[in-house]
Amino acid sequence: MRGWRPALRIAWRDALRHRGRSILVLVMISLPVLAVSAAAVVIKTAEVSGVERADRVLGAADARVRTEGRGALVQAPDPLESGWTPVGEVDLDAPLTEDELRAVLGQDARLVPIEDGSAATRLDDRVFDFSTIGVDLSDPIAEGLFELEAGRLPDAPGEVVVNGAMLDKGFAVGDELDVAGTALRIVGAGRDATAYDYPVVLGSSQDMRSGAVNLREWLVDAGPVSWSQVRELNAIGAVVVSRAVLADPPDDASMSEQLGYGTGQEETYAVAALIIVMALIEVVLLAGPAFAVGARRHARTLALIAASGGTPAQARRVIIASGVVLGLVASVAGLVLGVLAGWAALPFVQRFNGEWFGPFEAPWPYLAAIVVFGLVSALLASVVPAWLASRQDVVAVLAGRRGDRRPRASTPVVGLVLLGIGVAASAYGAVTAGGGSGAFWIAGAAILSVLGMILVVPVVVSTVARLAGRLPLTARYAARDAARHRARTVPAVAAVAATVAGVVALGIANASDEESNEATYWPQAPMGTGVVSWGPNVLPGEEAPDPEPVWSSIEQVVRETVPGVEVERTHGLAESYDPNGWTSQQVVLPPDLEDGEGWGLSVYGPSVAVSDTAAGAGVVGDVLGDVDRALAAGRTVVFTLAAEGDVEASLVEETWREGSEQAVDRRVHRLDAVMVPWDQATSGPAPASTILPTAVTDELGLEVMTRDLRLTGDLDEATETRVDEAVRGVTDGTYTYVERGYERPDEAVVVLLVLGALGGLLMLGGTLTATFLALSDARPDLATLSAVGAAPRTRRRVAASYAVVVGLVGSVLGAAVGFIPGVAISRPLTAAQMGPSGEEAGPFLAVPWLLVAVIVVALPLLTAAVVGLTARSRLPLVARLD
Amino acid sequence: MNAVLHLASVSRVHGEGATEVHALRSVTFRAHPGELVAVMGPSGSGKSTLLTLAGGLDAPTSGSVWIEGTDLATLDNAGRARMRRTSVGYVFQDFNLIPALTAAENVALPRELDGEKGRIARRLALTALEEVGIVDLADRFPDEMSGGQQQRVAIARAIVGERRLILADEPTGALDTDTGEEILRLLRARCDAGAAGVMVTHEARHAAWADRVVFLRDGVVVDETGADEPEILLAGDRA
Structure with a gap:
């Protein structure tokens, strides 16, 4: 340490004297530290695990025991986080009894049943789902599961409390709630321990049956439940969340092996390592120039140190010490600001999360690692300038000349070799795309290529x-x-080039992925055609409404809303649903036609349509005449991929009952049918797989109903929105769709914009640093x-020219290097896709030339x-004249 | 004959109140075509201030500076910069060549800055380098030349494009005696050819090359040797 003291003192004074340069380095290093530590705080706080989760699911209980049947299982110490798995046969018909649990937990253990389930209810014409928790909330053991904010807790059967999300749906304290035919009164509202934006209803365990047949669950009051007790319960078929185990988890290595995880770990580590290395390279490159300038300013000091007997190592220390000083200050400042920023961001992030966050949590081990990252990046950024400074020509510097040694001729050669290895590894990664490890080869190769490029930069x-x-x-x-x-x-x-390389690589990957998405897009209807469909939302036990009046109002509203659009009903066989069961209809071809050229067509309308004209069923294209002739002759039309000609098909009707595993009734009707090949490639999906003429449905006594509305005409997005809003106003359960071909999802555009903005910012940072x-x-x-x-x-x-030189050289070089991983990664991303007609497609390669041009030319x-x-x-x- | 440079009752005060420093006090001074004037005096006497004011790099607190009949106070920054490109050439003690530019490019600098085409500027630069006798070093960079060679380049830069006022601040300070003598001979020759020269120096030996020596002390002209017509001293307002 003694040898470092003068160096540190010089570095500290120097940092204070050259504030501009110091601030530059501080910003370059503290910003990433700030961002990552803020993210760490938010993620760790949002993550509810271990003891935190215990309070939410256990209330005041010592453990929560759950069983679905008899049979040994293994579980992780925190089964809610890491799961459990049965190790043998599970006898679902012989659930564990409370006595069996008491045999392990102690005879005086108190078991309070708790039911976790979900249900649905109707509010006006809407049906929505919610979670249910059935437990005696007045029992002290349930304390903490629910925090009452208005009204009172239920104290009689038929009374429930709800959470805030339920109130947002339109319920109020005092209202009645109809769940599966039982009227429940809402007597209170408050905060559920877990759910934030999802509606939850809590009541007695009699009112809130989970609905699962074999599942039984208890809150346990028996004193701390040890890991060995947990294992004993596991052996008979119970999963246990124990507060004592969560607080002091046993070493679970053997557990995780049995649970079969740990397989994805290496990949996660590899990805994390790649990101850290790339971030480190970028930060080092951005902060590097400031240290280089510092080293040059110190040239005379260093020469004097050398002249008075200092060693090169002592000279180096002066520069490295400034890395230590600035790195420490930057990391600590970034950490403090990052933790504060994370804390400030929590309420905002909570709004996008369905579960309550845990209490504020600063993950100190991670934060320490982040500080080390900042320090290491500053040290690395100062190492090269320090090394160059220690090699300077002392005599030349003291005489007032520049003392740079000539760069080694071998450096660019090493760079080119690294680039070559990068290309080879990328190619290998691209070729072995199927193996899954291809992406790692390519990402590793990207780092090699960037390092190689840095070594080539001086020559360029x-x-x-x-x-x-x-x-x-x-x-x-x-x-x-x-x-x-x-x-x-x-x-x-190099900083600019590394940024551009990253953006170009991701840009190529993204463009190729988009091209693949577009080429393999399966349209849901013919281009430009719209479909309004509707299915009633019915609660168990409710009668389905008569569909025809609903369809009439939907059709009327659509016609009124968009008079210019043509509206036609598609009819099909009724898929009847009643409280006791449902009937399905299916057209079956002879077995030799079932595969290949027979079936396999994608269909956007009803499976079995009913119409006497081709146009009435929505048929388009040159098969119109054939279909019309067949229907006019009273024959059934079956669309196929390739098979054509007459065929004897059959219509199979099966009636099913709720809960039964076999159809209770099965009728088969022979159909005199004509097979018509449907060309998906040009006409898109077929409107139906079978069309029955009304003559057949009349003869067989089949019920025909409206299946959907087909819209044609000018259907721009505004029209679609108007139609959608109008039919939603009529009833619940409608769905409006207009086929526009492949459209880039909004998120993809946002990702691209963020990427572009980040790239632009880093580029601006690199250029500005160098220029000023x-x-x-x-x-x-x-x-x-x-x-x-x-x-x-x-x-x-001069300033602008400097920016052009740094920006242009960097972006041209970076774009060239970015092509290596970009082209390579497009293969694993887009290979072995399936096209819309089932053909093999890919790999795709698309270069976003506009993006490349903008980055290489416009941005600099x-x-x-x-x-x-x-x-x-x-x-x-x-x-001299100053 | 009209003076190329005319300082009329020029004062320059740096700072305010307790830190006020009078660098120059009501100095009147002229330099005529064909004349080399040496300015001498101890450190802090205001020699360098006189040169910065003469080249329009700084403005006087009171009084006025005229170059070839133009009052510098009437020019804006850009106008004074143009004046330096076209009428005034500076030569510094430590040469002040731009290390990133070759000798020819350094000499061509004022012409290029003035918007002259690259090729014409280079031709003018080569002519100027020829005059100072180092045209064969035109494509060398400053750190590939000796001090004397660098100062020749600086003089070439000061005279390129027929400029008529050369301001030299200790031009031989960083050179050995023989090289210094050569540089002074060059300056003398340039003045004989029609330019006006003002040279700050503290060596009496160098002052011998001048037509006239002005002594400054504490910002005041305390002595002037050589011929100067008395009526000029009286008629301070004539340009």
């Missing part, structure tokens, strides 16, 4: 400087100066320019414009 920068002779003065100056101050320019250019550090280095040159008569705006021109120019406009235009005075 020198080459640009050599070619700059013909450029206008300021550009020539910028290019040459950039090459002269490589220690500062190279990391900045260059400007401060260029002070004497600018003073000279002023003395020989440069106009004040020259400074702006834009950055240069920003730099040019924001740079001060006053030129400094020559030092």
Whole structure:
């Protein structure tokens, strides 16, 4: 430590003296630290695990025991988090009894039944689902499961309390709630321990049956339940959440093996490692130039240290010490601000989460790791400048000349080799795409390629400087100066290049994925056609409403709302539902036609349509005539992939009862049918798989009803929205759909925008850093320019030129490198897809040229414009004359 | 003959109140075509301030500076910059060449900044380098040249494009005696060819090259040697 003290002192003073540069480094390092520690706080707080969850599911109980039948199982110490699995046969018909549990838990253990389930109810014409919890809330053991905020707790059968989300649905304390035919009165409202935005109803366990036949669950009051007791209960078929076990979990390595997880761990670690390495590279590159400038400013100090007998290691320490000082300050500042930001963001994030967050939690081990990340990035950023500074030519520096050693010729060669390995590994990853590890090869190769690229940057920068002779003065100056101050320019250019490489790679991956999505899109209806469908929401025991009046009002509303759109009803066989069961109808072809060219068609309308004309069933295309002729002759039309000609098909009607495993009634009708091949590739999905003429349905006495409304005409998105809103106003359970072909999902666009914005920001950061550090280095040159008569705006021109050099070189190089992983990753992403007609499709490769052009050309120019406009235009005075 | 440079009762005060420093006090000074004037004086006497004011890099607190008949106070920043590109050439003690530019490019700088085409500016630069005798080093970078060579480049930059006022601040300060003598010979020759030169120096030996020596002390001209017509001293307002 003693050897470090002078170095640290110099670094500390230097950081205070050069505030601008210090702030630059602080921002570069503290921002990622801030973001990640805020995220860690939010994630850890949102995550409810272990002891936190215990309070929510246990209330005041010592354990919660659940059984679905008799038979050994293994469970994780926290079964709600990590699950359980049976190890043998489970006898569902012989549930465990309370006595058997008491044999393990102790004879005086108190078992309070609790039921966890779900139910549905009707509010006006809407049906919605909610969770149910059946437990005696007045029992002290249930304390903590529900926090009463209004009214009172239920104290008699038929009384329930609800949570806030239930009130939001339109219920109020005092209302009656109809659940499965039983009227329950809401006597109170409050906060459920777990659910935040999902409706929950709590009542006695008699009123709130879970509905599951074999499931039984108890809250246990028996003192701490040990892990060995848990294992004993597991052996007879009970899953146990024990407060004592959660508080002090046993080593669960053997458990996880039996539960069969741990398989996905390596992948998660690999992904995390990749992200950390990339972030580290980016931060190091962004902060690097500031240390390079610092090292140059210290050139004389270091030379003096060397002249007075200091070793190169001692010289290095001066620069590395500034990495230590700035890295520590930045990490700690970022951590403090990040924890505060995470805390402040919690209420906002809670709104998007269905479960209550746990209490505020700062995960110190993670946060410590994040601080180490910040410190390491600062150290790494200062290492190269420190090493270069320790190699300087002492005599030259003391004589006032530049003491840079020439760069090693081997560096770019190593870079090219790394790039080559990167290309090879990417190619390997792309070829072994099916194996699943392809993506890791490619991501690893991306890191190698970026590292290789960094080593090539100095050569590229020198080459640009050599070619700059013909450029206008300021550009020539910028290019040459950039090459002269490589220690500062190279990391900045590399930072821009790494960012661009990432954006280009992800852009190619995204574009290829989109192209694959588009090529493999399965339309749900013919292009431009709209469908309004409706199915009644019926609670068990309720009679379904008569559909025809509902359809009439839906049709009327649609016609009134969009008069210009053609509306037609599609009819089909009724899929009747009554409280006791339902009847299904199915058209069956002879067995030799069932596969391949017979079935396999995608259908957007009813399976069995009923119509006397092809147009009436929504048939389009050149099969119209064939279908019309067959229907006119009273024959059934069956659409196939390829088979054609007459066929003897049969209509199978089966009636099912609730809870039964076999059809109670089965009727088969012979159909005189014609097979008509449907060309999906051109006409899209078929309107039905079978069309029956009314002659057949009349003869067989089949019930025909409206199945949906088919809309054709001008159906833009505004029209679709109007139709959708109008039919929703008529009744519950409607669905409006208009086929527009493949449309890019909004999230994909948002992801692209965020990616672009982040890329732009990092690029701007890299460019600005390099430019303003260059400007401060260029002070004497600018003073000279002023003395020989440069106009004040020259400074702006120099700044803008600098930004162009850094931005353009970086983005061209980065785009080239980004193609390597981008093209490679598109293969595992898009290979082995299935096209809309079932054919094999992919892999796809699409290059978003517009994005590439914007990033390579437009963004550097834009950055240069920003730099040019924001740079001060006053030129400094020559030092001697100051 | 009209003076190329005319300082009329120029004062320059730095700072305010207790930290007030009078760098120059009501100095009147002229330099004529063909004349090399040496400005001497101890440290802090205001020599350098006089040069910054003369080149329009700084503005006087009172009084006025005229270059070739134009009052610098009437020009804005850009106008004074144009004046430096077209009429005034600076030569500094530590050369102040731009390391990223070659010798020819450094010399061509004022012309290029003035909007001259690259090729024409380069031709003018080569002519100027020829005059100072190092045209063969045109494509070298400053750190590939000796101090004397660098100062020749700086002088070439100061004279490129027929500028008529050369302001030199200790031009030989960083050079050995022989090289320094050569540089002074160059300056002398340039003035003989029609330019006006003002050279700050503290070596009497160098002052011998001048037509006239002005002594400054505490911002006041305390002595002036050489011929100066008395009526000029009286008629301070004539440009």
